[in-house]
Structure formats: C-alpha cells, structure tokens
Amino acid sequence: MVKEKEPFYLEKAGPLIVGRFSLLQEAGLQHAMSTRLGGISKAPWRSLNLGYHVGDCAEDVTANRKHFCEAVGAEASNVVALQQVHGNRVVVVDEGQCGQGAFAWDGALAGTDAVVTAAKGVPLLLLVADCVPVLLFDPVHRVLALAHAGWKGTVTGIAVGVLEVMKSHFGSKAEECLAALGPSIGQCCYPVGEAVLQKLPTNLPEGLLRSEKGEKRLDLRGLNAWLLSEAGIPPQQIADAGGCTCCRKDLLFSHRGDSGHSGRLGLLAWL
Numbered sequence: 001m002v003k004e005k006e007p008f009y010l011e012k013a014g015p016l017i018v019g020r021f022s023l024l025q026e027a028g029l030q031h032a033m034s035t036r037l038g039g040i041s042k043a044p045w046r047s048l049n050l051g052y053h054v055g056d057c058a059e060d061v062t063a064n065r066k067h068f069c070e071a072v073g074a075e076a077s078n079v080v081a082l083q084q085v086h087g088n089r090v091v092v093v094d095e096g097q098c099g100q101g102a103f104a105w106d107g108a109l110a111g112t113d114a115v116v117t118a119a120k121g122v123p124l125l126l127l128v129a130d131c132v133p134v135l136l137f138d139p140v141h142r143v144l145a146l147a148h149a150g151w152k153g154t155v156t157g158i159a160v161g162v163l164e165v166m167k168s169h170f171g172s173k174a175e176e177c178l179a180a181l182g183p184s185i186g187q188c189c190y191p192v193g194e195a196v197l198q199k200l201p202t203n204l205p206e207g208l209l210r211s212e213k214g215e216k217r218l219d220l221r222g223l224n225a226w227l228l229s230e231a232g233i234p235p236q237q238i239a240d241a242g243g244c245t246c247c248r249k250d251l252l253f254s255h256r257g258d259s260g261h262s263g264r265l266g267l268l269a270w271l
Contacts (some may be wrong), residue, residue: 007181008241010035014071016048021180023239024269027139031269032072033182033241036253039064041263049253049263051127052105055082056263057175062103065266074123074268080117081108081125086152088151090145090165094119101125114147114162117162118170123270129253130245133182133267134228144271149224151192155199159224160231175234179239181221182267183252184243190256191215 005022006120012018019033039048040063045056052061052067069076091112093100098121101108109115115124126133126148131150137143138158140209147153147162159179166172187210195218201211205226208219221240229235245265246257253263 007239013163021239023178029137034068034266035251036123044261045263050266053263079125083108083110084113084114084148085111085115086150086155088158088161090114090162092116113153114158116145116165118143120271123268126267127264129255129262129264130185130223132184135180137178139170140176141170143170144170151196159228163231177233178226178237179233181240183241183245184221185246187217187219189244189246190218192218
C-alpha cells in the first residue's frame, strides 16, 4: 500500500531539499519552497540565502537563486521578485515583467507584498523568514498569486485582498481556489503585544490566540487560513505547512530566532 504524502513534505530536487504541497502537486502547479541548506552564503546567512536585502554578498545570493531555480526547473532570469514592506499592495504581472528583481534588489517590484499572474512561464518569488508565505491558485482559470503575510499584512487583509484581485481581473471564484500556507513562525514562538492585539478581529476563533506564561501567543498561519475560509475558500482546499521556523533553525531561516540576522527562504511558483 502506498502511503499518502503529508500536506507539506520535503523531497530532493537535484542536490537540494525543497518543500512542496500535495494539494498543489495534485493540481499540477509548479512550485517549491527552499530550505536554508545547500547554498554558498557564509554565516549568519548560511547557506541558501535568497534575499539581497539582508546584508549578504550579492554574488552569493545570485548564485543561490540560480542554484535553486535550476534544481526545481524554473528559468532564473525570468523570476519576478518583490520589495516586500509589510503592506497590502497587490501587483498583477505578465511576461512584460519577467526578470524584475531576479538578480538584484533594486529591480524588484517596489513596495509590493503580493503578486498575481495568469501568464505562463513567469516564476513568482516570495521571500520570508517567519512571516507566512501565502500561495493562491485558481486551477479553473489558471491564475497564480503569492502574498507575504506578516502580522501587519495579515490584519490588513493581504491574503483576502489578493483573492479579490484574482476575482476582479481574471474571474476567479473563491470556492474554486486552492490555498497553501508555507513555513512560518508557529504559535509556540510568537508572543504578541497590544499593538497586534488591538488589530485582531473581535470574532477571532478560539485557539488562534492563547495565553501562555503570561503572554498572548498568535497562530499566524491559522489566522490567515481562517480569513481565507471566511472569504469563501473551503477549508479542505487550504493547506497548512505546519511547524515553526523559529524551532527549526537547522532547516529554515528565522528572523526572530536568529535575532534579526537571518537569510531568507523562497517560495517559488509558476504556471
């Protein structure tokens, strides 16, 4: 009997170990989540750092991006990347934006935390190191979107906002869409203060916010999953990677776990 794969699982892609979602694999979407292993960056970005903006050597980041793209079968020179700012700006791209930010921070889409495309062969790259990488896919209209959901983006509705753009631009329907929430900081390691608590929905489901050792701890992935389900995506069509970046610093980058001196993981997807 063949054992079913977990909702999110690790596998070899060439010389690298990458993460994939069973839900998206079954739908035929090309995608991969990097780990921190297999690159050439030196400490503290060791080793497969994909972010140009964290103080690492640019030549090493470029080599890492090419290495990652080659391992998963994407064209590195076509990658569209974002200058993420914890906002809620969504940009629609097509073949005309191919290569923006592929090999330089300056060329990435400025002030952008979500990107949508219906164009084939346009790899979208999102960078994270604790925040939730959100992937939305409409298999009916063949529309792909990535969103960067830290607490600020989450409470201002970045995930639902990108879904609305998919609807308005391409006719997507929430009930037909798939969602995947990549590795992020877990509730176990995410105490939040009043600045966050005051922004949370008043009807927050039980369990997404819990008290522990005198602190309030937030389930950031769970909150995004709930918001997407409230927007009409069936819960069974939302995949959660589980785990915690801060607990797995051996495998994943964690901004909080590395005291602010960390590399960046990449969620890459294309049609």
